[in-house]
Amino acid sequence: MVEFQRIALDVMGGDNAPDAILAGALRAVASDRGAPLQPERILLVGDQERIEAGLKELGGNPGFEIRHASQVVDMHDSPAAAMRSKPDSSIAIAVQAVKKGSAGAVVSMGNTGALVASATRGLGTLEGVRRPGIAVTFALGGHPMTVLDMGANIVPKPEHLLQYGMMGGIYARECLSCADPRIALLNIGEEPSKGTDLLKDAHAMLSAAPLNFVGNLEGNDMFQGKADVIVTDGFTGNVVLKLLEGFAGFLLGMVMGELKSHNAAYGGELLTNVQRNIDYAEYGGALLLGVSGVVVVGHGRSDARAVANALGLAARTLDAGLNERIVDGLANAQAE
Amino acid sequence: MVEFQRIALDVMGGDNAPDAILAGALRAVASDRGAPLQPERILLVGDQERIEAGLKELGGNPGFEIRHASQVVDMHDSPAAAMRSKPDSSIAIAVQAVKKGSAGAVVSMGNTGALVASATRGLGTLEGVRRPGIAVTFALGGHPMTVLDMGANIVPKPEHLLQYGMMGGIYARECLSCADPRIALLNIGEEPSKGTDLLKDAHAMLSAAPLNFVGNLEGNDMFQGKADVIVTDGFTGNVVLKLLEGFAGFLLGMVMGELKSHNAAYGGELLTNVQRNIDYAEYGGALLLGVSGVVVVGHGRSDARAVANALGLAARTLDAGLNERIVDGLANAQAE
Numbered sequence: 001m002v003e004f005q006r007i008a009l010d011v012m013g014g015d016n017a018p019d020a021i022l023a024g025a026l027r028a029v030a031s032d033r034g035a036p037l038q039p040e041r042i043l044l045v046g047d048q049e050r051i052e053a054g055l056k057e058l059g060g061n062p063g064f065e066i067r068h069a070s071q072v073v074d075m076h077d078s079p080a081a082a083m084r085s086k087p088d089s090s091i092a093i094a095v096q097a098v099k100k101g102s103a104g105a106v107v108s109m110g111n112t113g114a115l116v117a118s119a120t121r122g123l124g125t126l127e128g129v130r131r132p133g134i135a136v137t138f139a140l141g142g143h144p145m146t147v148l149d150m151g152a153n154i155v156p157k158p159e160h161l162l163q164y165g166m167m168g169g170i171y172a173r174e175c176l177s178c179a180d181p182r183i184a185l186l187n188i189g190e191e192p193s194k195g196t197d198l199l200k201d202a203h204a205m206l207s208a209a210p211l212n213f214v215g216n217l218e219g220n221d222m223f224q225g226k227a228d229v230i231v232t233d234g235f236t237g238n239v240v241l242k243l244l245e246g247f248a249g250f251l252l253g254m255v256m257g258e259l260k261s262h263n264a265a266y267g268g269e270l271l272t273n274v275q276r277n278i279d280y281a282e283y284g285g286a287l288l289l290g291v292s293g294v295v296v297v298g299h300g301r302s303d304a305r306a307v308a309n310a311l312g313l314a315a316r317t318l319d320a321g322l323n324e325r326i327v328d329g330l331a332n333a334q335a336e
Numbered sequence: 337m338v339e340f341q342r343i344a345l346d347v348m349g350g351d352n353a354p355d356a357i358l359a360g361a362l363r364a365v366a367s368d369r370g371a372p373l374q375p376e377r378i379l380l381v382g383d384q385e386r387i388e389a390g391l392k393e394l395g396g397n398p399g400f401e402i403r404h405a406s407q408v409v410d411m412h413d414s415p416a417a418a419m420r421s422k423p424d425s426s427i428a429i430a431v432q433a434v435k436k437g438s439a440g441a442v443v444s445m446g447n448t449g450a451l452v453a454s455a456t457r458g459l460g461t462l463e464g465v466r467r468p469g470i471a472v473t474f475a476l477g478g479h480p481m482t483v484l485d486m487g488a489n490i491v492p493k494p495e496h497l498l499q500y501g502m503m504g505g506i507y508a509r510e511c512l513s514c515a516d517p518r519i520a521l522l523n524i525g526e527e528p529s530k531g532t533d534l535l536k537d538a539h540a541m542l543s544a545a546p547l548n549f550v551g552n553l554e555g556n557d558m559f560q561g562k563a564d565v566i567v568t569d570g571f572t573g574n575v576v577l578k579l580l581e582g583f584a585g586f587l588l589g590m591v592m593g594e595l596k597s598h599n600a601a602y603g604g605e606l607l608t609n610v611q612r613n614i615d616y617a618e619y620g621g622a623l624l625l626g627v628s629g630v631v632v633v634g635h636g637r638s639d640a641r642a643v644a645n646a647l648g649l650a651a652r653t654l655d656a657g658l659n660e661r662i663v664d665g666l667a668n669a670q671a672e
Contacts, residue, residue, distance in 0.1 A: 141590070151524060155532055188487060188574040196491055196571060219579030223586035235532060236575055238524040243555030243576060244583060250559035251584060254477075254613060255591050258606045270594045277590060 004104040007037075007294075007314045008094035009307075011046035011054075012072040013110020015300045018046060021109065022054045024307020029062055033308070037315055039063030043103050045094040046072075069093040073110055075300060079117035091115050095122040098293040105294035105314040107285075109302045116152050116288055116297065123293045126323055128330035131160045132290035133234070134297060135168055136241060137176065137283035139276065140223065144176045147186075147222075147230045150286055151238035158201035161185070161231050163330065165206050165213065167289045168229035170329045174320040175313075176228075180212050184227035186236065187216035198233065206231070210336055241280075248278055281306035284313025289326070294318055340440040343373075343630075343650045344430035345643075347382030347390075348408040349446020351636045354382060357445065358390045360643020365398055369644070373651055375399030379439050381430040382408075405429040409446055411636060415453035427451050431458040434629040441630035441650040443621075445638045452488050452624055452633065459629040462659055464666035467496045468626035469570070470633060471504055472577060473512065473619035475612065476559065480512050483522075483566045486622055487574035494537035497521070497567050499666065501542050501549065503625045504565035506665045510656040512564075516548050520563035522572065523552035534569065542567070546672055577616075584614055617642035620649025625662070630654055 009025055011018045022044075029039045039062040044051050048068040055061045069090040073082040082089065091110055095118045097103040108115045120132055133149035148164045149156065156164075165183045172181035185203055187195040192203045194216060206213040217227055219240075232240070252271060259267040276282055281299060285306065288295035294317045298310045345361055347354045358380075365375045375398040380387050384404040391397040405426040409418040418425065427446055431454045433439040444451045456468055469485035484500045485492065492500075501519045508517035521539055523531040528539045530552060542549040553563055555576075568576070588607060595603040612618055617635060621642065624631035630653045634646045 140586075154524065186575065188490065188571060188578075218582075219575045219577070220582035220585075222579060223582050235524060236572055239522065239555045239572055240575065240579060241555070242524075243558060243579065246554075246556030246559050247580060247583060248587060249556075250476075251587055251610065251614065252591075254610045255588075255606065258602075258609055262600070262602050262606075264598070264600065266594075266598050270591065270598075273594055274587065274590045278587065 003102050005318050006041055006043050006103040007105040007107055007311055008043045008045050008097040008103040009311065010090045010094045010106065010108035010110055011044050011051055012069070012090040013108045014298065014302055016303060017109065018050055018054055020302060020304050021307050022051065022058055023304035024302070025064060025311065026058055026062070027304050027308035028311040035312070037311060040065070041315065042311065043067055043097060045069050045097065046090040067093060067097060073114045075111055077111060077114060079111070079113040082111065082114040083117060083121065091118050095119050099123055104318045105296065107296040107298060107310045107314050109298035109300055109307065112151070112297050115295065119288055119291050119293065119295045123291045125290055126292055127327050128334065129290040129326070130163055131156065132288050133160070133164045133167065134286045135171060135289050136280045136286045138278060138280050139282040140225070141277045143225050144178070144283065145222070145228060145230065146172055146176070147232065147237060147240070148289065149232065149234040149237050150241050151234045152288065154233065154235040156198070156233050158198055158205055161198070161202035161233070162205040162209060163290070164231045165211055165229065166209065166329060166333060167326050168231065169211055170325050171287065171289060171322060172228050174322050174325050175316055178228050181228040182214045182226070183211050183229045183231065184214050184217035186219070186222070186230050186232040188218065190216050190218065192216070202231070210333055244278070248275070281309055284309035287313065287317065292323070294323065339438050341654050342377055342379050342439040343441040343443055343647055344379045344381050344433040344439040345647065346426045346430045346442065346444035346446055347380050347387055348405065348426040349444045350634065350638055352639060353445065354386055354390055356638060356640050357643055358387065358394055359640035360638070361400060361647065362394055362398070363640050363644035364647040371648070373647060376401070377651065378647065379403055379433060381405050381433065382426045403429060403433065409450045411447050413447060413450060415447070415449040418447065418450040419453060419457065427454050431455050435459055440654045441632065443632040443634060443646050443650050445634035445636055445643065448487070448633050451631070455624055455627050455629065455631045459627045461626055462628055463663050464670065465626040465662070466499055467492065468624050469496070469500045469503065470622045471507060471625050472616045472622045474614060474616050475618040476561070477613045479561050480514070480619065481564060481566065482508055482512070483568065483573060483576070484625065485568065485570040485573050486577050487570045488624065490569065490571040490574070492534070492569050494534055494541055497534070497538035497569070498541040498545060499626070500567045501547055501565065502545065502665060502669060503662050504567065505547055506661050507623065507625060507658060508564045510658050510661050511652055514564050517564040518550045518562070519547050519565045519567065520550050520553035522555070522558070522566050522568040524554065526552050526554065528552070538567070546669055580614070617645055620645040623649065623653065628659070630659065
């Protein structure tokens, strides 16, 4: 296993850490899985004793390397405080593994802000990238839709949104088998004159770029399959992401109540089928695009399945050489 | 009927105009309705001949006054162009009726931008109000939640958001029987330091105001009943409103597909029950708060039920003397 293809997994981050994280690592290498990872591809980062004990309980270590980290960033630590006061956290050590070349990717279900800050500061941006952005892919019944930025950059400039369109497009093409990704800008009306100055400027820049830019898209059209990549500022993106999660829970809770009142036996099955179509854990989580390294930002609530999917996303992204494609793509666009 | 209690109804606006609008007016005055309006309370504005023919077809005019308007603003007219080139549109004439004192409220299912611009320009703001905002109330199973601004003011200042909190609170108290409305700010984290500068400043102002301000609320918590009034900028609010509509359709479409595959006979009933909880037409539509007059902004897709609910909302708002309460409330807050 060449080191730049390895994935440093933060075992200590997330609501169900470390058990669900370890179970996820085991699931990712299970031979009954579609495309299992080799165990040596995963570098477990966290409290060595707990990891060893945890793996023992789950049936043994199939060959994961372990790197000790003595500290844990918790969900309420501010990113700045975490970086300052916890230099030996599992997030910091995992990012360092990428920086030092002993891994190519980091996966964490922990504190998103701390992970994004550590990775951005520690790894730096890719050549040509102005600001990293978080991309999230929703399954939507086989029509993956990627939205970015989901919260890395809450007050972007128009040129950042342009680059999100480019990076998102390259990601959709290289990692999601979308031959000619349609890029749209999330806005409150279809006309180019709609929205804030930021969006008017971004619309003009996206229109002029060598992209399949399909224009503005309104919120009600997001789920109509009209675009493969949807560009937005990090504030709106983060509100949207959390809103969809909360609203899906609310709505499906009502549906389940109705089904119960009709004594329907298939409520659980129905819920699973519907959730799978909207759950972004199906695609493994969020990807911090634009940093020198692959960074997968998992959901805090991730279970073993979501962790295994996140590892799969990191592996696919490394195998596709996404970051090299992004550097090339931005350079070519500049040259045109 | 005193004139300031009358409601000018734009018969020509909306996807199903004029038929659904006329049917809605008839529904609002039907004696089998909970609290029917008196026909003389409604002033129909639009093409006189079409209105007369339409009413005839629906069984006759129960006593509505009709005011002729020779023009119609269509959904694609820009607000500025509509105001300039269609001075005799049904929206313009309905707003004029309020301005001249022959009605107290205007209700339209037509072009939202044109209605908001006409009403704001034509009626002016209430004393003390800096910028009007659009408030939308969701039923949420008997726990109404009001969100504003939904799109009147896409780049607000912090003091506008403060006033949205105040106006929304007064609305919830006077019109939604909420004794002590909890006001929240839509943000991407709970801490006061989260979000853009706009939100940090608005958080400080809302905290200092004589309001039951419960702090920042994230999107996933919007549907948890944690607040009665949620304040946001008009861009985010508009994205959220449309997103919820689109996502609900997408999600319920999947649920219906699943039910069909199980041959469930109660799919339609289930859909109606769930939709009623999230449909803001249950509360009659959106209210443009802060202008000198009651302005109800209906959904373009409104059917007769939604139109009748919108008329009911206008009547309740007039009867509660909401605008007088807003002027008093803002003056008192200023004096504290």
